[in-house]
Amino acid sequence: MSSKPPIISLKDITKSYVIGDSLYQALKGISFDIREGEFVAIMGPSGSGKSTTMHIIGALDTPTSGTYVLNQKDISLYTDDQLAEIRNREIGFVFQAFNLLPRTSVIDNVKRPMMYGGVPEGQQDTRAMACLKLVHLEEKALNLSNHISGGQIQRVAIARALVMNPSMILADEPTGNLDSKTSHEVMTFFQELNRQGHTIVMITHEPDIAAFAKRIIILKDGLIISDKPNKQFLAKKIL
Amino acid sequence: MNYTQTIRSAIRALRGNILRTILTMLGIIIGIASVILIISLGEGANSSITSQVASLGSNMIYVRAGAQVAGRPPTSSNSLKYADALALADKTRIGGITAVSAVVSTQAEIVAGGQNKNATIQGVGSGHAEINSLEIESGEFITAEDESGYARVAVLGPTIVNDIFGEGANPIGETITLKSRSFRIIGVTKAKGSSGFSNPDETVYIPVTTAMKVLLGQDSVQTILVNAQDSKKVDETTAAVKDFLLEEHKITDPTLIDFSVGSSKDALSIVNNVTGLLTALLAGIAGISLVVGGIGIMNIMLVTVTERTKEIGLLKAIGAKRKDILTQFLIEAVVLTVLGGIAGIIIGVAFSYLATLFLPIPFIFQPTAIILAVGVSTIVGVVFGVYPAQKAAKLSPIDALRFE
Numbered sequence: 023m024s025s026k027p028p029i030i031s032l033k034d035i036t037k038s039y040v041i042g043d044s045l046y047q048a049l050k051g052i053s054f055d056i057r058e059g060e061f062v063a064i065m066g067p068s069g070s071g072k073s074t075t076m077h078i079i080g081a082l083d084t085p086t087s088g089t090y091v092l093n094q095k096d097i098s099l100y101t102d103d104q105l106a107e108i109r110n111r112e113i114g115f116v117f118q119a120f121n122l123l124p125r126t127s128v129i130d131n132v133k134r135p136m137m138y139g140g141v142p143e144g145q146q147d148t149r150a151m152a153c154l155k156l157v158h159l160e161e162k163a164l165n166l167s168n169h170i171s172g173g174q175i176q177r178v179a180i181a182r183a184l185v186m187n188p189s190m191i192l193a194d195e196p197t198g199n200l201d202s203k204t205s206h207e208v209m210t211f212f213q214e215l216n217r218q219g220h221t222i223v224m225i226t227h228e229p230d231i232a233a234f235a236k237r238i239i240i241l242k243d244g245l246i247i248s249d250k251p252n253k254q255f256l257a258k259k260i261l
Numbered sequence: 262m263n264y265t266q267t268i269r270s271a272i273r274a275l276r277g278n279i280l281r282t283i284l285t286m287l288g289i290i291i292g293i294a295s296v297i298l299i300i301s302l303g304e305g306a307n308s309s310i311t312s313q314v315a316s317l318g319s320n321m322i323y324v325r326a327g328a329q330v331a332g333r334p335p336t337s338s339n340s341l342k343y344a345d346a347l348a349l350a351d352k353t354r355i356g357g358i359t360a361v362s363a364v365v366s367t368q369a370e371i372v373a374g375g376q377n378k379n380a381t382i383q384g385v386g387s388g389h390a391e392i393n394s395l396e397i398e399s400g401e402f403i404t405a406e407d408e409s410g411y412a413r414v415a416v417l418g419p420t421i422v423n424d425i426f427g428e429g430a431n432p433i434g435e436t437i438t439l440k441s442r443s444f445r446i447i448g449v450t451k452a453k454g455s456s457g458f459s460n461p462d463e464t465v466y467i468p469v470t471t472a473m474k475v476l477l478g479q480d481s482v483q484t485i486l487v488n489a490q491d492s493k494k495v496d497e498t499t500a501a502v503k504d505f506l507l508e509e510h511k512i513t514d515p516t517l518i519d520f521s522v523g524s525s526k527d528a529l530s531i532v533n534n535v536t537g538l539l540t541a542l543l544a545g546i547a548g549i550s551l552v553v554g555g556i557g558i559m560n561i562m563l564v565t566v567t568e569r570t571k572e573i574g575l576l577k578a579i580g581a582k583r584k585d586i587l588t589q590f591l592i593e594a595v596v597l598t599v600l601g602g603i604a605g606i607i608i609g610v611a612f613s614y615l616a617t618l619f620l621p622i623p624f625i626f627q628p629t630a631i632i633l634a635v636g637v638s639t640i641v642g643v644v645f646g647v648y649p650a651q652k653a654a655k656l657s658p659i660d661a662l663r664f665e
Contacts, residue, residue, distance in 0.1 A: 082659050
């Protein structure tokens with residue numbers, strides 16, 4: 023394994039929400055590291071805390087206690103705007119649904135993070151096209167986002183996730199809205215990206231989908247109950 | 262954050278719901294259009310009145326009998342004598358004056374050739390034509406000899422000639438009867454049109470001396486008109502006329518003045534003030550609809566923010582800061598109001614042009630009104646767009662992404 027420091031380091035992360043009068047503890051102290059080049063699936067039934075984990079890893083939310091070191095920066099206490107910058111530069115998001123801006127061309131969707139990241143307009147087209155080429159959608163660049171298929175939408179989202187050269191790609195149920203054939207295609211694509219060296223963290227509740235990852239973390243009731251390499255995947259690799 | 266990219270995406274968002282966008286803009290369109298229309302028509306009316314007043318004679322100074330001084334009863338209206346006019350006409354006593362005309366005015370029935378007609382009869386001095394820029398169509402105007410000799414002569418306005426003698430008739434040498442006295446017609450004035458105060462085309466001019474003695478039996482005049490030599494020195498000449506007459510009337514305390522002096526310049530500034538005030542008042546009322554339009558914008562922007570909560574969540578997830586979201590929604594509101602403003606300008610200018618085709622006022626294109634309109638619609642966009650935009654910017658990304 024790499025001797026470099028981990029990309030993600032979570033230590034004793036807790037997260038509580040106040041719902042009405044009562045306090046709900048979504049995460050009760052979880053710790054794990056993710057290193058460069060890993061492909062990790064975070065699994066668990068609903069209510070297990072996997073969405074909350076995703077929000078914290080994705081710098082969309084801050085933990086109630088514990089530390090989160092992302093790429094050697096402790097971002098546990100960052101402000102909203104600082105977190106926005108971290109999301110822009112370090113994390114490429116692929117969501118389950120509502121990934122693309124409606125009525126907006128594919129290329130303009132891919133260019134959006136560069137707009138917020140201060141990339142000069144002159145470079146934006148070239149970089150967006152390079153990423154669309156990676157997902158084999160360069161011919162669809164000028165199509166409107168609502169005129170392409172569900173699988174293509176996820177691939178555009180992946181292109182957008184890659185465009186800022188982030189430390190990791192964070193996918194939240196990326197195949198939740200896709201049929202099994204398209205799901206398989208998208209997952210194979212993630213595997214391909216991982217082979218090229220991209221670090222991928224994926225949240226899913228489907229074991230079939232988690233099976234594409236190299237490592238599976240299983241959460242239940244706000245705690246990690248299992249964190250193991252994916253034997254199925256490794257077996258495949260040996261074959 | 263790149264503003265041209267933001268403006269482009271704002272236009273795209275507004276195009277996405279074109280009917281709503283147009284309906285929202287309508288408030289601004291109507292507001293701006295009516296402000297432009299009113300300002301433009303106001304300016305047109307103002308310039309029309311100004312040119313009419315100027316046609317009365319821009320160097321004209323008038324002296325009226327009687328004065329109204331605050332705190333004192335009005336003075337007698339027969340304080341102005343014909344002798345005052347003669348004194349003013351004496352170039353050895355007062356300078357800077359080219360013509361003087363004492364004026365008395367009355368209504369009388371004109372009888373001629375079996376026809377009769379009611380008209381304004383003005384007894385005037387020989388300088389009257391020069392002071393009032395009256396031109397003679399045929400014959401001549403009242404001369405100094407007519408004035409000093411109490412001549413029974415008359416100069417008619419063209420409308421009167423047409424009404425009594427028929428279109429195109431030449432009445433020179435004919436006789437008309439006023440209050441049973443006969444007058445020989447010596448001239449006809451050129452058509453000039455109504456000035457708003459009086460219509461010289463419907464006036465009969467006779468020597469002021471004759472009018473006083475024969476028609477009215479009085480030695481006082483109502484008005485003395487004076488033509489200042491230098492249009493740049495109208496104010497000085499007005500003051501000189503006032504001082505001269507105070508001395509003539511042997512008045513040492515100026516508050517006891519028994520006449521009033523003014524110039525066409527004064528009249529012009531009064532007219533300008535009145536039309537300016539009216540225009541401002543009407544434009545203010547039209548401006549209220551801009552506020553109503555602005556509230557409409559705010560309402561729709563609030564709906565838009567709610568509708569696009571998920572989009573805002575996505576944008577925040579991929580790195581949009583508060584400022585980016587604030588700018589985007591603010592620019593959307595401003596694009597909405599500025600486009601509405603531009604449409605309002607076009608409609609306002611078009612309608613004011615159409616209106617001037619039917620109204621007796623000129624079409625005046627006011628570039629400043631357009632700058633004002635664009636400025637105002639931008640301000641409306643910012644003022645009414647800032648609250649919804651702030652609401653959008655403050656959304657937490659996870660709440661926004663979860664929103665159903």
